Amino acid sequence: MPTIDPFSGNSILYRGATTQLQKDDPNFFDVVGASVGYQYDPIIEYISNAVKFRGEEDPAYRPLEDIEGYEAYRDDLMDAKNAEHMVELKRAIDENLERREILAKATFGQHFFAGLADPINLVALPFGGIGLGVARSFLRTGASVAALQTLQEAGRAPFDPVGTPQEVAINIGSAFVAGGLLGGALSVPASRRAAAFQKTKDALGTDHAALRADPDVNKNLPAPTSERPLSQVENYELDAVTSTAPRVINKLEESLDEATKLLDERRAAFDAAKTPDDLRATKDALDDAEEAVNTLSADIKTRKDEYNMFKRESDLRQADQSVIDGMDNPYGLPKNLWTDSPFYKFVSTPMKRTLQDMKIPDNAKKVILGIAGDSGILINMNRLGLRVGPSVYQRASMRDGEWVQVYDELRNIYAAEFGKGKQTILDYDVGGVTQKLAEKAKIQPKNVSFQEYMTEINKKRMRGEAAATDAESRAMKQLDDFYETWEKRLNQTGLIGNMPFYKNKSVLLEGDIAKRQAIVDDLKAKTKRTDAEERRLSHNQRMLSRLKDQKEDIDLQIQAMSDFPMDGKYSEKFHPRYWLQDEIRSRRGEFANILLEWYTKNPYVFVFNKKTGKYARVRTDPNEAAKRVDETIDKILGLDDVSAESNAFYGYGRSKHFRHRDVDIPNELVLDFIETNPVAVMKAYTAKVAPQFEFQTKFGKNIDDLLDDVEDEMLAAGVGQLRINKTMRDIRHLNDRVNGQIIRNPDAMNYKTSIILKDLAMLNYLGSAGFATLPDFAKVMMEHEMGTVFKSLFGVMSDSRVRMTADEGRIAGEIIDILKGDAHLRFSENMINNPLNEGLMSKVRSGFFLLNGVAPMTTIFKKMDAMARGHTLIDYSIKLTRGEASEMEVAYLARYNIGKQEAAEIANAPWDKTDGGLYLPNTREWTTGRQVQANYVDLGYDTIVFRYGDEFNVSRIVSDPDEYAAARQRFGWKDKDSGIPLGFHEYVHNEKGVVYIDLEQISERFAALKAMPAKEAKELIKKNKEKLSKMPAGQAKNLFEQGIMHAEFRLKHIDLFKTDKDLQDFFLLHEMFHGKFKKRKGEQDIDYERRINNHALKRFKKEKPIKDSKTSQGTVENFRTAMNSGIGNTVLMGTPADKPIAVDGVFYVPMHIAKQFGMKPDPKFKGYARIENGLLGMPFQFLSYSFAAANKITASIAQGQVKNRGIAIAAAMGLGYMGMSMKYKDWQMERMDFGEKLARSFDASGVAALYSDLFYTSMGISMALGGPDIGMGIIKPKFKQEESLVDAFTGVAGAGPSYAVDVGRGVIDLFQGNYGEGSAEILRRLPGAQLHFLKDTTNETARAFAGGRY
Secondary structure, eight states: OEEEOTTTOOEEEOOHHHHHHTTSOOOHHHHHHHHHHHHHHHHHHHHHHHHHTTTOOOTTOOGGGGOTTOGGGHHHHTTOOSHHHHHHHHHHHHHHHHHHHHHHHOOHHHHHHHHHTOHHHHHHHHHHOSSSOHHHHHHHHHHHHHHHHHHHHHHHGGGOTTOOHHHHHHHHHHHHHHHHHTTTSOSSOGGGHHHHHHHHHHHOSSSOOOOOOOTTSOOOSOOOOSSSOGGGSOHHHHHHHHHHHHHHHHHHHHHHHHHHHHHHHHHHHHHHOOSHHHHHHHHHHHHHHHHHHHHHHHHHHHHHHHHHHHHHHHHHHHHHHHHHHTSSSTTSOOOOTTTTSHHHHHSOOHHHHHHHOTTSOHHHHHHHHHHHOOSOSOOGGGGGTOOOOOOHHHHHHHHHHHHHHHHHHHHHHHHHHTTOOOOOBTTBOHHHHHHHHHHHTTSSOOOOOHHHHHHHHHHHHHHTOOOSSHHHHHHHHHHHHHHHHHHHHHHHHTSSOOHHHHHHHHHHHHHHHHHHHHHHHHHHHOSSOOHHHHHHHHHHHHHHHHHHHHHHHHHHHHHHHHHSOOOTTOOOOOOOOOBOHHHHHHTHHHHHHHHHHHHHHOOEEEEEETTTTEEEEEEOOGGGHHHHHHHHHHHHHTOSOTTOGGGOOOSTTSOOOGGGGTTOOOGGGGGGGBOOOHHHHHHHHHHHHHHHHHHHHHHSSOHHHHHHHHHHHHHHTTOOHHHHHHHHHHHHHHHHHHTTOOOSOTTSHHHHHHHHHHHHHHHHHTTTGGGGGTTHHHHHHHHSOHHHHHHHHHHHHHOHHHHHHHHHHHHTTOSOHHHHTOGGGGTSOOOOOOTTOOOHHHHHHHHHHHHTSHHHHHHHHHHHHHHHHHHHHHHHHHHHHHTOOOHHHHHHHHHTTOOHHHHHHHHTSOOEEOTTSOEEOOGGGTTSOOSEEOOHHHHOHHHHHHHHHHHHTOOEEEOOHHHHHHHHHHHTOOOOOOSSTTOSOOSEEEETTEEEEOHHHHHHHHHHHHHSOHHHHHHHHHHHHHHHHTSOSSHHHHHHHHHHHHHHHHHHTGGGOOSHHHHHHHHHHHHHHHHHSOOOTTOOHHHHHHHHHHHHHHHHHHOOOEEOOOOOHHHHHHHHHHHHHHHHTTTTOOOTTTSOGGGGTEEEEEHHHHGGGTOOOOSSSTTEEEEEOGGGGGGGTTOHHHHHHIIIIIIHHHTTOOSSHHHHHHHHHHHHHHHHHHHSOHHHHHHSOHHHHHHHHHHHHTTTHHHHHHHHHHHHHHHHTTOOOTTTTTSOOSSOOOOOHHHHHHHHHOHHHHHHHHHHHHHHHHHTTOHHHHHHHHHHTSTTTTOTTTHHHHHHHHHHHHHSOO
16 A cells, blocks of 8 residues: 655555554554664665675666666665665665654654663753753753754765655754753654654555645636736836837727728629639638738737736726825835834934835835835835835845756756765755765765766857767756746846847837926926926936937947847857856966967957947957957956856857957857856856846836936925935945945955955854754744644644645745855855855855854754745735735735735645645646646546535545555455446445545546447447346346446447546546435435436536646746745845945945045945945944844834744743853853843844844943943843953954954964963864864863963
8 A cells, every 4th residue: 555755755655564564553662673773774774785785886787777666766776786785775765664654653652762762862861951950951951952863864864765855954953842842852753753654644645746726716816927927017018018009909900901901802803703713813812811801800809908908907006006195105114113213223224214214205115125125024005915016136036946946957867867866965965075085085986076067068068069868968958948048038128139129128218218308398498497496407417318328329239230240150058158267367378379269260340430320340450369369368357256247248149239249259169267067157147147137127227217217206306415315325235235246346455354354253253153043943933823833844744745845945046045155144244246256265164054053954944934934825815815814914915025916826826735734835836737627637636625525525536556456455346347348337436435546447448438339339238238137136237237327328428528537537526426415215226326427427518627727937936036035034134125334344425524535426326425345344244133133023023013922032032042051051051140041032032133232242342441331230241341442342343353353362472472371262263163062172172271381
C-alpha cells in the first residue's frame, strides 16, 4: 500500500517486514532503536560504504538502470559504484523507512523516554541545571538542545536519502521551542511525528497535489489580460489606450464601410458572371472581399471589447480617486499617539518626512511610495481597502526569484548529469565543499564543480556551439529562456534601443511638449505673475527645453538606425557583458591584441556631425587603431561599476542603440576577460536592471522627467522652493538606493577604510548575533493568527506540500540571503555598488554568519513565515471576495497591494488546501490552466471531494493502482468480464464514501469498446441474453442481468463518450451518485442501477465542471510581491524606506549654508551641495535591524496592524531572555536583578529596538563623559563604563572606530611593554574570536596572557 514519506514527500511502497509493522504496534525497544537509528545510522552507513567500496568502481555499471521501485531516491542512488554498493544503499533506504514507520506508530510516552536514550540529548541536561529554577532551566535547556540539534542535523542531513532541506530547517527551528518544553528530552519534534506520519498516509494516497477552488468565489470582476491583470496596468497606459482607441476604432469602421461596399460590388459581379472563367475570377475576388470584411469586423469587436474593459477600469480608478481626493492625507500615516510623537519623528527618513508633511501634495507622496514603498507600515487609504500598487523596490526584489529558479534547475541538471545526490543544504554548497575536501585528502578523484560545469556550458552557448549532451541542452535552454524574457522587457521599455519603441516615444514626447508649451503660454499670458508663478514658468521653460532635446535625440536615433542598421547576418546570444578588470590589468597585452585585431577588421565608427545634425559612419585611420585600443582599455579600467546599466552590452547585434555600439566587439572574442559564470551574471544583472525596468514600467519615463512633473505640481500648489528641494532630494536619494547607485566614488580611500573597519568590527562583535534572531519567531506570531502559525508548523510534519510552501518565499525573491551572501545586511550596512565585487571577504562574511547562526536562523524563520503567509494572503483574499473580511484584514491586504480585484484573482487561483485547513499557494501551477469546461478527472480528486464531497457523501477518491489492488483484495471484489467491453460495472467501487477507480483499465476497455463494430456488440448482447435466460434464479443471475443492462446503456450513448476521460467521468459520477441516492424500499437492484445511470448521464450531459482558469502572470507576480515584502517585514532587514540618508555616508548641505564654505551645488540635487564620505556612515553600522523595527514592529503595534499583540510581545521578551541567557555566563545572569533582566529582555525583544538601543548607548556615553546616570539606578548599563573621552567618542562614532580603538589600545600596551595585557586585548579582537563557541576559550586564553609576567 503506497504512502507518503512526510519528510521527503516521496510516494513509497512499503515491502516485506515493513508491511508487517503496519499491522503491529511497536514496543518501547523498537522505538528506541528507530529513534537513535534515525539520527545516527545515515552517518554510519555513509562511512561504512566509503571504506568498503573505496576503489571499487565498476565502469560498466549504470546505476539509473538499477533503481526500479526506488526512483524517488535517484539522487542518492546515482552514487552507487557497483551492483553490490547499490544493494547496500537500497537496504539503508528500506531500514530508514522502516524506522520512520515505527516512529509513526509510537506513542508520545515511547517517544519521550526513547529521546532520553539519545546520548546527545543527555548533553543538554546539565545546561538546564538542578538549582536554576524552572523558567531558567527551560530557557537554557531549550537553547542547548537547539544548538546541539544544529550540529546533529549538520552531521545527519547530508547522508540521509529520505530527508529534505526543509526537514533540517524545521527540526532546528522547532528545537528552540520543543527543546525547552521537554527539558532536552526530545531533540527533534518527535512528539509530533507519530500523528504526522500516520495522518499523511491516511490523507494522501498519492503524491498528487490537487488544485483547489471555491464555488462561492465571485468570478464577475474584470478579467485579466493575457500577461498581467488590469491592476498592474499603470494610469499612463490606461490614458493612452482610452484616448487613442476610439480614433483607431473609427478608422477601422471607415475601412469596414469601404470593404463592405467592395464586397457588395464583387457579389454583384459574381452573380452576373456567365462563363466558368468569369465565375472562377469573380469567386476569388469575392472570397478576398469576404475575408477582408470578416477580419475587420473581428478586429473592431476585439478592440471595442478591449476599450470597454480598459474604460471600465479607468472609471473604477476615477471613482477610487474621488474617494482618495476626499480624504485627509490619503498617502500619509494614520494619526496616533506614537507616529505623531517626537520619538517616532526624531529618527527622520526620506519616506517618513514626505508622508508626514501635510504641505506636500499627494502625488509627491504617491511617487515616493511608488519608488521605495515596502508595505511595512499602514497608510490612510489602506483603511478603505485602497492600494498604492507595488513599488519599484518591491517588484525588483521579487525579480530575484526568477534567477533563483534558474539556479535551482541548473543544480538539478548538474546533479543528474554527474550522479550527484543532494548538493546543498539551506543553500550552502555542502556537496561541493565535501568534494573538495575529499579531493585534497585523495579519497576521491578530481571532479568538475557545479560552477566550472555551468560556466563552460555558458561559454559554449555564447560561442554559438551546439550542446554535446541532453544536460547541456537543458542548461542552455534555461539560460536562453531567462535572457529572452529579459530581452523582451528591455525592448518594451527602451532599455535596449529598437525602432518601435523610439517611434512611440517620439509620439509621447510630442504630447508632453504640447502639454508643457500650453502651461508656459498660459503663464506668459498673465500680465502680472506671483513669485510662485514666476518660479513655475521658469521651471516649465526648463522642462520644455529638455523635452525638446530628448525628442531631438530620439529622432536622431530613429534616423541613425534607419541609415545604419545593425548587420542582421550575425547576432550573438543575449548575455550581459561585465568586464573582469583585474584580468584585463594582468593580461593587458593579450587583451589589447584582441581589440586591435577587431578594430583593424572593423575600422568604422559612428560620429555625430554637428553641421548636418546626423550620425555619420566614419572610417578611422588604421594608424590610430593602437591609440583607440589604449583609450578603450583605459575607459574599461576606469569604470567605477562594471555592472551599471549605463555600461551595458548584451551581445553583438542585440542592441540598436548607439550607446551600446561603443565597444561592440562580440562577447565570444573576449570570453577570458568578461564574467561568464551564469549564476553570478544573472544575479548581478537582476540587481542592476530589474529596478530600472520596473521604474520604466511603473512611470513610463526617467527619474528626471518624473521629478520635473512632481516639482511642477508642487509649484502649482504654492509650495515653497526649500520644501520642494527637500522633497526632490528625498525622492531622488531613495531612487538611487533602490538602483544601488548611492556611492559615486567607491574607490575613495575613506570608503575603503570604512569597509575594512566595518568588516573587522562585524567579524568580532557579532559572534553571538544568532541568538539575537530568536525574537523573530514572535514577529511571525504578530503577523498571523495563532492557529495559522501552528497549522503551518505542525503541517510540516504531516504534509509534504506544506514544506513546499516554504519555497514560495524563495521563488518570490526572499529566503535567498545565504545564496546572495546578504545575511550580514540584517545587522550591518553595505556600501558596495557592484554586486559582482565578491572576493575573499564575501566568502569570509558568509562563513562567519553561518558560524554565528544568523544566516541559518534567518532562513529558518523566513521559511516559517512563508508557510503561514501563503495561507494568510489566500484566506484574507477569499474573505474579501466574499465580503467577509474584517476592517483589519481589508487594510492588511491593501497594505500589501491586494484590493478587491487582486483578491478575486488570488481567490480563484488553483491553490491547494490541507485537511487541517491550511491554504497552500503552489504558484508555479497558477499559469498552467484555463477556465473551461473540463472532465471531473481533470480537476484532481482532492478538488472533486472539496467541491462535491458534501453533495455525494464522498470523503475520498482513490486512483492509485497499488492502493486499488490492495482494496480489491481487502474487500474481496471479483471484477468480471462479460465479453463485452465494460459490460459489467467493474473497476469502480464505492466503499463507505471512499470511491476506488481503476483509470487504466477503464481507458483500455474504452479503446476496445470504440474499436468494436456496433453490429458485433449487439450480437454479443444477444448471446448474453440467451445465456441469462438459462441461468437459475439467484444473485449471480441478478448481477449478470445488471451487466447486460449497463452494456446496452453505454452502447446506446456511445457517441457521448469522445475520450476515455469522458467514460472515466461517467463511471466516477455513477459511483458518486450511489452515495447521494440510496436504494428505495422494494426497489429491484437492476432498477436502482438504471436510476443511478440516468442521474449520472444527466449530470454528465448538462453540468460539466469548470476547471480552474489560467491565472495571469501578473497575478502570480502580485502574490509573490506580497510574499516577498511580507517575509521581509517579518524577519527584518532595513529597506531603503527605513533608513536615514546619513546611513549611506552622504550628507546634503543647503546651498545657503554650503556657499559660505565655498561648496558647489550638486548637479542632481537642486539647492544642495553633496558630501560623500564612507566614514560618516560608521555610527549607523549595526542599526539596520533597529531602523526596520521602528516601522515594522513599534509603529505597526501602535497602528493595530499586528495579531496576538499581548502574547507576541510576551513571547518576544521571553525569546529575548532566552537569547540573553545563552550569551552570558551563569554568574553574569545571577548578578542581574529582576528589573535589569526585564529591561534587557525588552531590549532584546526588538519591540522598541531602535529606542532601547539609543537609550543604552546614551547611558554609556553619559557615564563616559562623567555625566548623570540616565538610568536612575533602575536600569543599569550593559557594560561597566569608566570616565573616558575616547569611549564617549566611540559610543557616537560606531562599531568600526570602537574596534580600531580596542586594537589600538592593545598595540599601545605592547609598545609600552605590557605584553600580557596587549596580547590579551589583540587576541580578543581577532576576527571570529568572539564566536559563541569560541568566546570562552578566547577569554580564558586572554586572561592567561594578561595574568602572565613578561
